[in-house]
Amino acid sequence: MHVRVPDELKAAFAREIRRNRLSSSFRLYVPIVLIFFVVGYLGLAWKGHPIIYILSKILGDSVPESRLLLYITVSTATISALGALLFLRHLVTKELFEDFPYCARCDALDYDEIGICSCCRSPLIGRHSFFYLEFEDERKTIESFGLKEIEKMPDPVSKENSGK
Numbered sequence: 001m002h003v004r005v006p007d008e009l010k011a012a013f014a015r016e017i018r019r020n021r022l023s024s025s026f027r028l029y030v031p032i033v034l035i036f037f038v039v040g041y042l043g044l045a046w047k048g049h050p051i052i053y054i055l056s057k058i059l060g061d062s063v064p065e066s067r068l069l070l071y072i073t074v075s076t077a078t079i080s081a082l083g084a085l086l087f088l089r090h091l092v093t094k095e096l097f098e099d100f101p102y103c104a105r106c107d108a109l110d111y112d113e114i115g116i117c118s119c120c121r122s123p124l125i126g127r128h129s130f131f132y133l134e135f136e137d138e139r140k141t142i143e144s145f146g147l148k149e150i151e152k153m154p155d156p157v158s159k160e161n162s163g164k
């Protein structure tokens, strides 16, 4: 669901969303690392034989299997920790708004950028900024700014079909 954010609220709204995402990131970092680690480790166990084979060739036969297992575990943990960091960093810093044409009369978002309102047929001039609700806990922030979710315009084809 999209939320229209007026220009005058954009800076304060973005600050609040980023602040909340940052505090959630601290809370979720360890669980996400663990999930990445388990998925990575299972992936290696299931389909990682070529990687393990290449690694054992590079390191030579002198390296015992237990040492090889330790290397793989440490590498998977390191990659998981870095991956989780990059993933959470992306969530905090990514662009929050997307611009679309909007019909104020119908309070509808022209997601397909057709430029004509499929409800009232008015041409849509100019673009408005929208925030896409990805995480349920951000609903509180949206409400605290007095913003509300906006419907996408119905697809003109499906509208014609439903009229039959």
Ligand SMILES: [Zn+2]
Pocket: 103, 104, 105, 106, 107, 108, 117, 118, 119, 120, 121, 122
């Ligand atoms: Zn309209």
